[in-house]
Amino acid sequence: xxxxxxxxxxxxxxxxxxxxxxxxxxxxxxxxxxxxxxxxxxxxxxxxxxxxxxxxxxxxxxxxxxxxxxxxxxxxxxxxxxxxxxxxxxxxxxxxxxxxxxxxxxxxxxxxxxxxxxxxxxxxxxxxxxxxxxxxxxxxxxxxxxxxxxxxxxxxxxxxxxxxxxxxxxxxxxxxxxxxxxxxxxxxxxxxxxxxxxxxxxxxxxxxxxxxxxxxxxxxxxxxxxxxxxxxxxxxxxxxxxxxxxxxxxxxxxxxxxxxxxxxxxxxxxxxxxxxxxxxxxxxxxxxxxxxxxxxxxxxxxxxxxxxxxxxxxxxxxxxxxxxxxxxxxxxxxxxxxxxxxxxxxxxxxxxxxxxxxxxxxxxxxxxxxxxxxxxxxxxxxxxxxxxxxxxx
Ligand code: NAD
Ligand code: MG
Numbered sequence: 488x489x490x491x492x493x494x495x496x497x498x499x500x501x502x503x504x505x506x507x508x509x510x511x512x513x514x515x516x517x518x519x520x521x522x523x524x525x526x527x528x529x530x531x532x533x534x535x536x537x538x539x540x541x542x543x544x545x546x547x548x549x550x551x552x553x554x555x556x557x558x559x560x561x562x563x564x565x566x567x568x569x570x571x572x573x574x575x576x577x578x579x580x581x582x583x584x585x586x587x588x589x590x591x592x593x594x595x596x597x598x599x600x601x602x603x604x605x606x607x608x609x610x611x612x613x614x615x616x617x618x619x620x621x622x623x624x625x626x627x628x629x630x631x632x633x634x635x636x637x638x639x640x641x642x643x644x645x646x647x648x649x650x651x652x653x654x655x656x657x658x659x660x661x662x663x664x665x666x667x668x669x670x671x672x673x674x675x676x677x678x679x680x681x682x683x684x685x686x687x688x689x690x691x692x693x694x695x696x697x698x699x700x701x702x703x704x705x706x707x708x709x710x711x712x713x714x715x716x717x718x719x720x721x722x723x724x725x726x727x728x729x730x731x732x733x734x735x736x737x738x739x740x741x742x743x744x745x746x747x748x749x750x751x752x753x754x755x756x757x758x759x760x761x762x763x764x765x766x767x768x769x770x771x772x773x774x775x776x777x778x779x780x781x782x783x784x785x786x787x788x789x790x791x792x793x794x795x796x797x798x799x800x801x802x803x804x805x806x807x808x809x810x811x812x813x814x815x816x817x818x819x820x821x822x823x824x825x826x827x828x829x830x831x832x833x834x835x836x837x838x839x840x841x842x843x844x845x846x847x848x849x850x851x852x853x854x855x856x857x858x859x860x861x862x863x864x865x866x867x868x869x870x871x872x873x874x875x876x877x878x879x880x
Contacts, residue, residue, distance in 0.1 A: 492585060493583065493586065495523075495584035495603075496520070498526075501697050506762055510775065513774075520539040520540070522544065523536065523545075524575060525546055526595075529546055533558050540566065543583070577602075580605060586608060586610075587609070589611065590614060597617040598857075604629045610636050612640070613640060619818045621854065622719035638716075638765070639758070642717070643716060646665075664729045666732070666739060667710045671688065671690050671692055671704075672688075688705040689701040691704055694736065698829055706800070707800040708802070708817075708838075712803065714730065714807060715806075715814050718811070734788060734790075735784060735787055735788065737756070757776040759776050762774070812854065817842065820842040823867075823872055825838060832875060837878050840874065849867065849870060
């Protein structure tokens with residue numbers, strides 16, 4: 488048995504955060520929880536503190552921090568409370584934890600995850616946006632510090648499991664195939680897409696996820712972000728990464744070798760499998776996921792994505808074909824557009840227009856420093872917000 492792993496979970500109150508704690512609770516002799524973090528959901532964070540007794544809890548704002556601290560004291564829990572982005576970065580790089588689960592959604596996760604990378608932590612990466620924004624910088628930080636980066640995103644975790652792991656045997660990997668469910672609108676009549684509601688967009692047929700990634704799956708831009716993510720994680724040219732729709736979400740992705748062997752990883756669509764894999768790697772632990780019953784599933788099907796149906800995926804492919812320099816802009820514009828759609832300000836079909844206008848509205852800038860990346864993110868958000876205002880006004 489390995490020594491106790493001390494975890495910091497960035498975004499513990501979210502979908503990935505809660506699934507992580509579900510796996511952790513099954514293995515108290517293996518994991519201890521050093522710190523938990525949430526943006527605003529202090530009710531859930533309080534419950535998690537009661538269950539896992541972390542040394543530290545971090546929230547977004549000062550007011551929430553005071554409230555949470557008072558409740559913890561009243562419950563005679565010794566968890567310290569901090570707040571704000573700097574506290575997240577400090578905790579993620581501190582000696583209190585050796586493993587950081589990066590499960591904040593969106594660009595807000597970048598700096599704390601980068602801090603963990605610079606400090607040489609074991610990082611379980613769910614927050615794909617961080618890698619999309621700053622892949623080169625992030626991977627360099629990982630190499631220089633000796634951090635261990637383990638993918639939690641189900642496709643990337645599947646590919647990681649199918650790749651050879653003895654050094655030097657990476658030769659012979661020809662292509663990666665990322666599977667995609669096609670989301671809730673794969674077969675919906677195209678003319679009706681303009682009128683879909685946020686709840687319809689978030690009703691994913693196979694996965695239960697946070698609302699932002701659910702909308703990303705409905706537009707399929709999620710798969711574009713995942714191609715960029717795979718490019719950085721596996722050092723694979725994007726031209727050798729394919730996207731294949733597989734509506735049942737049983738095959739989570741595949742690796743094609745030069746002898747035309749294709750290795751796939753299968754399982755029920757439940758994030759606790761990739762989370763448990765990454766938590767225990769290279770060992771295997773119980774995840775709580777139901778056994779895969781292929782006889783009952785009976786049929787696995789595949790098809791190519793239709794770019795007329797998924798124009799946001801086409802925009803992501805355009806960014807990739809142009810060298811990926813505009814990845815941070817693509818991500819920022821998408822975050823703004825999805826938030827506006829979820830808030831009822833723009834239509835589902837206008838998400839593409841916001842992203843397209845942003846990509847056209849500014850040149851890709853220098854992404855070789857974190858300041859450059861954050862500046863690109865900030866400017867892209869301004870243009871995207873202006874487009875949202877125009878569309879909703
Ligand atoms: P979620 O919305 O359910 O949870 C997000 C978490 O981040 C919450 O704990 C929230 O409090 C925190 N957070 C949000 N904004 C913040 C901010 N500004 N500062 C600090 N904390 C903040 O999201 P999720 O579905 O769990 O997804 C998390 C990440 O994992 C995303 O990057 C997503 O793409 C990725 N991912 C999720 C799934 C899934 O099944 N949910 C699968 C693959 C990848
Ligand atoms: Mg995924």
